[in-house]
Amino acid sequence: MIEEKMMKAFWHLHEHPEISYEETETTEYIYNLLEAEGFTPVRFKNTTGLYCDMGNFDKGPVIGVRADIDALYQEVDGVKQANHSCGHDAHMAMVIATMLKIKDDPVLDSKGVRFIFQPAEEVGTGALAVVDEGVVDDLDYFFGIHLRPVEEARNGYAACSIEHGAASSIEFRITGDDAHGARPHLNHNAIEIGADIVNMLSKIHINPVIPSSVKMTKFLAGGKSLNIIPGNAECGIDMRAQTNGQMTKLKERVYDVLKTIEDFYSVKIEDVDYSGIVASESHQDAIDVLRRSIVETLGEEKCLEPIITSGGDDFHYYTVKLPELKGAMLGLGCDLKPGLHHPHMTFEHSALKNGMEILHKAIINAE
Known part of the structure; x- marks a missing residue:
């Protein structure tokens, strides 16, 4: 049931891409979907995007999970258009599914979780806009997720961090x-x-x-x-x-x-x-949590060491701006070809279940 809802969300988001800071319909879709599932989402005050809290913020650690929501603007078959060729549609779907999976988990009695749907990653300023909203200040852990090209991680594998330049x-x-x-x-x-x-x-x-x-x-x-x-x-x-x-x-x-x-x-x-x-400044505690979560989900042989890449992601502004924040980004293998940002990028959709399961485990394992 959760997987069906995840794929339904993925295909809707895939077919309705919006570029940075114009993700109004994307924001409304996620807001309405979460509200229909019994959550209490909150729109950001000064930018597109939203967040949603679960669990107990007065006991135990507070854990953040981030999905980026914008698409690229590029030429596809001779037509310039918004296009989800970086996998953000998949990221949103996995985070939504993680929320559904952990919804009734008793672990939420002893920790809080904030799910953040961040705008404008592709222009590198969305994370800073979210920092300005003040919704990251009280987090202890913060996890991101990103699909990886097949050269970095094959389907069925995952890396415990992505060290972007x-x-x-x-x-x-x-x-x-x-x-x-x-x-x-x-x-x-x-x-x-x-x-x-x-x-x-x-x-x-x-x-x-x-x-x-x-x-x-x-x-x-x-x-x-x-x-x-x-x-x-x-x-x-x-x-x-x-x-x-x-x-x-x-x-x-x-x-x-x-x-x-x-x-x-x-x-x-x-x-x-x-x-x-900025370049990544991942926290070892967060990397260790993701490592353990990958091993528990996929097996030790499928857990990859941190991926070092010259690509960039504004997720790392969170740990640079808030050095005490234990943050790291999960690299999800999915046989992505021919590469990120290619107008006809494809990947194995079966990997989305792995991403959802690992994020779920990470929330449980973060102490």
């Missing part, structure tokens, strides 16, 4: 003057400036023992008139680092590059907009 981006404008194609001495070609930025980024060298990368991922310059040397360009840089300290060093070096370019070419680097998500 930090991911950041910088958008900016090169601002100069256009010039006639016959008079290149009258301006600096923004395209050539961009090429120099790309070259200088490749010369950034920081500790090679800690994985990191930096590359330009957006460059827009020029127009329909090909006899104009463009003086302006819109640019974007993607940065990755496995630790927060490494990201700080990388960011400093990128800003040095932009300042050098600005001075050398006498152009302006304007409208600089930095955004990013």
Whole structure:
């Protein structure tokens, strides 16, 4: 019965994706579903999403479980649309099923559980919005869950944590003057400036023992008139680092590059907009709880060591902002192919039951 309800929720959410901070129908669907099941959900005051409390918050630990609710916006078969190609539809369904499974469990007499349906993970700011709502402050444990690509975890396996790296981006404008194609001495070609930025980024060298990368991922310059040397360009840089300290060093070096370019070419680097998500800072106690829960559910041979990945997730803002919080993210094997964020991503739906069972065990095992 629970599995049937889980799959019904999954397919509804899969077929009705909404992008970050626009998850109004998703919020209403989950709210109404939970209310119909006898729960008392609460909508967030200042953002989309909701939370729901169960159990006794006056005795024992308070445990949080998080599901991200937004979808990506991408081109699918020639059509740009919202699309659940990161598995958030599965995450929501598993967390809803976990709520149904633990609903009448006597363990709730001795601990509290807060289920959080968080918006806007894909833009990296949803966790911060939830922190601002104040609903994480009284948690002792906090567990997340994420589907993993087949290269990291096969169906029937699970990892006791996902150690994401930090991911950041910088958008900016090169601002100069256009010039006639016959008079290149009258301006600096923004395209050539961009090429120099790309070259200088490749010369950034920081500790090679800690994985990191930096590359330009957006460059827009020029127009329909090909006899104009463009003086302006819109640019974007993607940065990755496995630790927060490494990201700080990388960011400093990128800003040095932009300042050098600005001075050398006498152009302006304007409208600089930095955004990013932090690297994981998982708590060993939470990892141990997930490890035990995986072993009890799948067997010791199916429990994987922490997965280290250069991908990012804003879940880790919770433990960075609240260092005393015992947080970790479960990595669920499901034969996901060809990869996360692929417009036609697929996975084995049978894995959802494993995820629900492990989360259920984690709530029981957290002390």
